[in-house]
Amino acid sequence: MARSALLGSSLAKKYWMALTGLFLCTFLIAHLAGNLQLLDMSPEGQLKFNAYAKFMTTFPLVKLVSYVLYASILFHAFDGFLLAVQNRKARPVKYAHEKAGANSTWYGRQMALLGTLVLVFLIIHMKTFWYEMHWGELGLDVDGNKDLYTLVATVFTQWWYVALYVMSMLVLAYHLLHGFQSAFQSLGLNHPRYTPVIKNVGVFFAVIVPVFFALIPVWMFINA
Amino acid sequence: MRNMKLTLKIWRQSGPNAKGEMKTYPVNDVSEDMSFLEMLDVLNDDLVRKGEEPIAFDHDCREGICGSCSLFINGEAHGPGRMITTCQLHMRKFKDGDTIHVEPWRSGAFPVIKDLAVDRSAFDRIQAAGGFVSVNTSGNLVDGNAVPIPKDDADTAFDAATCIGCGACVATCVNSSAMLFVAAKVSQFALLPQGKPEAKRRVLAMVEQMDKEGFGNCSNTGACEVECPKGISLEHIARMNREYLTASATKD
Known part of the structure; x- marks a missing residue:
């Protein structure tokens, strides 16, 4: 077989989808853990968060992982795009009458759409915070660190921005609800004893993580 | 037992490269004991008598083991019901006055040969x-x-x-x-x-x-x-x- 091992077969594409997807899940945990500091809206909390943001953008090991993260996001999106294009081509004539709800969940069938919405959210999210942190004109706090906290607090005084974040976390929740357990199946990790556990952990993860992420902008809006 | 009157909306396509369309056929006198394929046999019998082209569909053993019968019925493969093929689908699953949509398997890898028959x-x-x-x-x-x-x-x-x-x-x-x-x-x-x-x-x-x-x-x-x-x-x-x-x- 002369085709590339990376993206050659339909199964190889799914392995990469699963591996990058699960890596992005571990990133969500780390990102959430850091951002929960934002719930402390005192002046000390502000300084702590800014110091944390500085550490996350300057510590070499974190920087290295962040490059792997950017690559994973891009690859997950690109691979997903290739899969979606092939899937559309595989059924050139659509059914006139379909009752897909009888045998599968809507979010399982709409992973490409949900993923695209998550990507759009990511672009907006990274422009707002990540881009400003790296290349924007941020003021300094009393410790001399870039004052990312004030930017976040200011952004989340706008109700429509908070609403966008909450909606996006709902989309992410559905993406994870199917994606988490699906990744294990794609990698061939299916076992009568462990699969029910994986599915339950997946549901827990898909609910808890987005709910806590959504809590941050809502909390900051209410307490502004 | 009272027999049913049904409205069938069936995909008709005269050949692999012909343009197909959904056509409506009323069927009267459908017994609930008929299998779905027998109901189509009755409809085809009627079409032949009227001098029309019968509907092409795949079937062979009619006991659920050959895999010949296909049909996407009311939006589901082999119609409503689980663990059955279309020959094992009985008309008692439907009600008098129902409209039933019947389409061939839809996949680029399964091109339509004629009407409801596809190349597998x-x-x-x-x-x-x-x-x-x-x-x-x-x-x-x-x-x-x-x-x-x-x-x-x-x-x-x-x-x-x-x-x-x-x-x-x-x-x-x-x-x-x-x-x-x-x-x-x-x-x-x-x-x-x-x-x-x-x-x-x-x-x-x-x-x-x-x-x-x-x-x-x-x-x-x-x-x-x-x-x-x-x-x-x-x-x-x-x-x-x-x-x-x-x-x-x-x-x-």
């Missing part, structure tokens, strides 16, 4: 690519007990082997993926000692052929498992994912 030879080519064991089985029988096989493995292999290759998995999949079919054919050999020597070559060749035929990718929606008339499990897809991963990583 893509499955044959996948099977021919590796779904076999290269042993001479004539005249050199080995005692069954000479090769010990754990009962669970034998049962799971048999479960996979119950696949009748009807194509409901492809028809029902949002991506027209053939993973359940190919996984069943890979699993029925992968679990048994007789299939082991060719396991790597088999899974690589069958997946390669599956991709060549233009089937979509697996999204793990699980729709195939629900609509499969033989209840083939998604565990077989996971097994094929494992088989393919190890085969790709360790092939020469």
Whole structure:
């Protein structure tokens, strides 16, 4: 077989989808853990968060992982795009009458759409915070660190921005609800004893993580 | 028992390259004891009497084991009901006055031949690519007990082997993926000692052929498992994912 091992077969594409997807899940945990500091809206909390943001953008090991993260996001999106294009081509004539709800969940069938919405959210999210942190004109706090906290607090005084974040976390929740357990199946990790556990952990993860992420902008809006 | 009056909306297409359309046919006097195919026989009988072209559809054994009958009925492969083929679908599943939509399997890899009949030879080519064991089985029988096989493995292999290759998995999949079919054919050999020597070559060749035929990718929606008339499990897809991963990583 002369085709590339990376993206050659339909199964190889799914392995990469699963591996990058699960890596992005571990990133969500780390990102959430850091951002929960934002719930402390005192002046000390502000300084702590800014110091944390500085550490996350300057510590070499974190920087290295962040490059792997950017690559994973891009690859997950690109691979997903290739899969979606092939899937559309595989059924050139659509059914006139379909009752897909009888045998599968809507979010399982709409992973490409949900993923695209998550990507759009990511672009907006990274422009707002990540881009400003790296290349924007941020003021300094009393410790001399870039004052990312004030930017976040200011952004989340706008109700429509908070609403966008909450909606996006709902989309992410559905993406994870199917994606988490699906990744294990794609990698061939299916076992009568462990699969029910994986599915339950997946549901827990898909609910808890987005709910806590959504809590941050809502909390900051209410307490502004 | 009172007989039913139904309205059928059926895909008509005169040939592979002809433009098709949904056409409406009223059918009266449908007994609830008829199978869906018998109901179509009655409709075709009526069409022939009127000098019209009968509706082409695939059928053979009419007892749920050959995999010939297809039909996407009211939005589901083999219609409403679980673990059945269309010949096992009875008209008692419908009510007097119902409108029933009947379409062929829709997949680029299953082109329409005529009306509701599609060409499923893509499955044959996948099977021919590796779904076999290269042993001479004539005249050199080995005692069954000479090769010990754990009962669970034998049962799971048999479960996979119950696949009748009807194509409901492809028809029902949002991506027209053939993973359940190919996984069943890979699993029925992968679990048994007789299939082991060719396991790597088999899974690589069958997946390669599956991709060549233009089937979509697996999204793990699980729709195939629900609509499969033989209840083939998604565990077989996971097994094929494992088989393919190890085969790709360790092939020469």
